[in-house]
Amino acid sequence: xxxxxxxxxxxxxxxxxxxxxxxxxxxxxxxxxxxxxxxxxxxxxxxxxxxxxxxxxxxxxxxxxxxxxxxxxxxxxxxxxxxxxxxxxxxxxxxxxxxxxxxxxxxxxxxxxxxxxxxxxxxxxxxxxxxxxxxxxxxxxxxxxxxxxxxxxxxxxxxxxxxxxxxxxxxxxxxxxxxxxxxxxxxxxxxxxxxxxxxxxxxxxxxxxxxxxxxxxxxxxxxxxxxxxxxxxxxxxxxxxxxxxxxxxxxxxxxxxxxxxxxxxxxxxxxxxxxxxxxxxxxxxxxxxxxxxxxxxxxxxxxxxxxxxxxxxxxxxxxxxxxxxxxxxxxxxxxxxxxxx
Ligand code: AMP
Ligand code: MG
Numbered sequence: 001x002x003x004x005x006x007x008x009x010x011x012x013x014x015x016x017x018x019x020x021x022x023x024x025x026x027x028x029x030x031x032x033x034x035x036x037x038x039x040x041x042x043x044x045x046x047x048x049x050x051x052x053x054x055x056x057x058x059x060x061x062x063x064x065x066x067x068x069x070x071x072x073x074x075x076x077x078x079x080x081x082x083x084x085x086x087x088x089x090x091x092x093x094x095x096x097x098x099x100x101x102x103x104x105x106x107x108x109x110x111x112x113x114x115x116x117x118x119x120x121x122x123x124x125x126x127x128x129x130x131x132x133x134x135x136x137x138x139x140x141x142x143x144x145x146x147x148x149x150x151x152x153x154x155x156x157x158x159x160x161x162x163x164x165x166x167x168x169x170x171x172x173x174x175x176x177x178x179x180x181x182x183x184x185x186x187x188x189x190x191x192x193x194x195x196x197x198x199x200x201x202x203x204x205x206x207x208x209x210x211x212x213x214x215x216x217x218x219x220x221x222x223x224x225x226x227x228x229x230x231x232x233x234x235x236x237x238x239x240x241x242x243x244x245x246x247x248x249x250x251x252x253x254x255x256x257x258x259x260x261x262x263x264x265x266x267x268x269x270x271x272x273x274x275x276x277x278x279x280x281x282x283x284x285x286x287x288x289x290x291x292x293x294x295x296x297x298x299x300x301x302x303x304x305x306x307x308x309x310x311x312x313x314x315x316x317x318x319x320x321x322x323x324x325x326x327x328x329x330x331x332x333x334x335x336x337x338x339x340x341x
Pocket of ligand 2: 154
């Protein structure tokens with residue numbers, strides 16, 4: 001692996017060129033986006049896209065998001081009528097942390113495995129300067145899921161990518177922490193009203209302002225994921241630490257701590273700063289202040305990964321109100337805490 005430190009706001013051209021060359025050669029490049037790190041390949045190159053699935057150990061029926069850097073690229077891969085319909089909205093929200101699942105343009109060059117053979121395609125224009133520079137310099141759309149092994153929490157810093165992929169990735173662009181720390185919001189615009197497939201940093205409240213109404217299913221909230229395979233990929237386990245994680249309301253944490261101790265298990269809390277200081281004396285990974293839910297979002301995946309490195313036997317996480325980005329936080333926490341296998 002070639003590890004390249006790059007300025008997150010003013011990416012150095014010669015460094016981006018090295019990564020773009022790897023993309024064009026059909027190799028894998030891990031790169032920062034404003035949401036999480038992505039594991040990218042030339043979206044037009046079937047062999048290159050297959051390497052992503054292999055490196056992540058990702059089931060072949062779980063399609064990837066195609067990252068673009070211009071509206072022209074959007075029209076290259078999305079059905080023309082559908083693209084025209086959503087063009088104004090796309091121009092308003094992009095670049096940004098929102099992915100559209102749209103009808104795929106017939107005969108477009110996207111590799112079959114990138115969309116898992118579906119007639120729809122998930123597209124996003126990321127807002128991170130490094131991601132945009134890489135896509136522009138590569139000259140092709142980049143297929144990229146989150147840069148983590150399948151089922152594991154997503155990577156929010158280059159160290160996370162390095163730990164899990166080392167020699168499986170050709171280039172890693174290290175631009176420090178990502179900005180949001182949670183994956184993009186996914187909305188299916190082939191349905192009417194549009195349906196939220198995955199909550200993210202672009203909130204439901206904002207979506208409703210744009211679309212009037214949208215459908216938010218239980219699956220999108222992280223509930224009943226096994227029974228409601230609304231989108232491919234939603235049926236799979238996600239964000240799971242190796243250690244067990246219990247999710248409970250704040251007023252149940254004291255009991256959860258006692259229960260763990262009674263079983264001879266050492267607990268550690270994954271909670272807000274406020275809750276951590278309330279349980280002085282119990283080990284805790286503090287996620288940030290409840291006054292700033294974006295801080296909690298940003299620290300969440302790192303906390304889930306750190307849980308496995310502590311000497312605790314069980315994590316106890318608190319619930320948060322499902323407003324704004326809180327809906328996405330709860331979606332990830334529910335999945336991370338769901339009963340194993
Ligand atoms: P990741 O970037 O690892 O979070 O994975 C991409 C997400 O996008 C997965 O949850 C996929 O299920 C979803 N996705 C990608 N393409 C489609 C599609 N055509 N229809 C529905 N969901 C999709
Ligand atoms: Mg992922």
